[in-house]
Amino acid sequence: MKWGIISTGTIAHNFAKTVGAMGGETEVYAVASRSQESAQAFADQYGIKKAYATYKELVEDDNVDIIYVATPHNLHYENMMLCLEHGKNILCEKSFTVTAEQAQKIYDLAKEKNLFVMEGFWTKYLPIYREVEKLIEEGVIGDIHMVTAQYGYCTAGARTLRKFDPALAGGTLLDIGVYAIGFAAMMLGYQPKSIQSLVKLNDVGTDEFSTIVMQYENGAIAQLTTAIQTTIPVLGCVYGSKGYINIPEFKNPDKIQVVLNDGTGYTIEKEVEINGYEYEIREAEQCLSEKRQYSEILTPDQSIAVMSMMDEVRSIWNMKFPFEK
Template identity: 40%
Template sequence: MTQTAGQDKVRWGIMGTGWIASQFAKDLAHAGNAVKAAVGSRTAGSAEKFAAEYGFERAYASYDELLRDPEVDIIYVATPHPVHKENVMACLEAGKAVLCEKPFTMNSRQLEPLVETARERKLFLMEGMWTRFLPPIVQARAWIAEGRIGEVRMVQADFGFRIGWEPEGRLLNPDLGGGALLDAGVYPISFASMIFGEQPQHVWSTAHIGETGVDEQFSILLSYSEGRSASLNGAIRLNLNNEAVIYGTEGRIRLPFFLAGKEAYLHVNGQEEPEKFVDDRACLGYAFEAEEAGRCILQGRTESNTMKLDESLEIMKLMDTVRRQWGLRYRSE
């Protein structure tokens, strides 16, 4: 860790300059404990353009140069997920804390050594499941904790969109880790894990494997202890309603566009009108996970209580199980 005594801000580096890196970089301006220190890319031109556009102090033409910067505390890994294991391990071996964009890795076997290394070196590591830190999600969890909907019995969550036919594009190309599950499915799966606070006892699933050999849509049914259940759907060639509903014995909570939305609705049994929560955030929403990572580092914590490493590992194991049910395996594995 390269922090100095009394430091009250965390110095960020970004690995990669693609779309998700730009979204995160925009939001760092809204994270009160963040400093935009450096960006690393595979080319000088890309790094310099990104640094100039988003206000980073330094630009590096390689990831290795970024890792050697002593004034970078934490690195946001924004590279494609087939290389997450390699990139995150390089960060950890360089002594850097890491926030890694979802999905964490391709499978649980790749994630296990990263978790082990972070714990051995006492370095902060977290999966970038940014939705957990959004105000509507935080409010929904508060309503549940207060008992407003009674005992939670069922969760429904969908995330799907229709992309154009681009067989070589990231989402349809198996060599790039394409498919609905890893890109879209991790959101509803992680959401169910967050709500129930445990992993399912039984897993049933089905998927449509398209021409390129990746899953274009899927449905998953999970059963938990005491008869609780989750119904989850995802797609990359099909528009879904993209909302989540949490059903309890005394009411329900509805989250329109749950993974990035700004509203939450509490429907209590016997009440005609729902209670509405509206988030007036100015940022996209990535700032909240950045602030959480910063808080953890400044407080000397190596994990976030909101997105623990053991839970990320269990979620990845669940996705491994689902893909085995479909017979879907990537060549890079």
């Protein structure tokens, strides 16, 4: 299958490296950047056949089967619209869009045009989470009472400015808060009864640190903390009536620890084959081979629901980006 990549940033490099390691018939056939020079340099580095100076040239290439959108959040909507208008299937990096309304429009157009679209929330495609789902379904830890997730990192220089830039839909929520919300949704569902949140906004008006609490109809609670410019160990945990599941590095784990109330426990390990991106790539290709419009692992309704949760959180903060109407 021939992939195209929109953008040549860090995440695009990770994607190209993964495809290169997968082998077989999967290949990155074309890449597009904002200049011919950067596109060609990227193509040369990964042995890509076509390099384009505009995104329009890429979407007009009939040899490209599917496009990976790796641009900043604020560009996802317009980039995906461009792809769909030119008949291209899509795998789009998280966060899928900036708002739920944008996400709904993307999936509506994809359905109208009979095209495949999937959010690249790589966490949900990892095989270790099939083990977690099995444990929960079998009632190993009983009824789930609470889910917690935390993640924070520090950055510096130009990268910091880019991460917080309101013109790029910057801030912690869309960058890594989506991991915590997505994790909670995987464990408890995509329709919380209520959401509360406290936030620290920075001097440019985007979120630097926040805690989100979501409660569900059955009384279960999710408590989520994420930050940029504060280092917080990456940890998720699912607490039940019979025990809990500890998930170190919950955004890309390779092991989980089951601890039961009687003091017994065990560890399940499932290392990724390459770096974790391979599973979302394979899922997208499998869906296309079966002529499906979306993945059953992460459905359009689920992507839209996560965006709706983030919309609600931002409304609690009274935070809007300058490009929003």
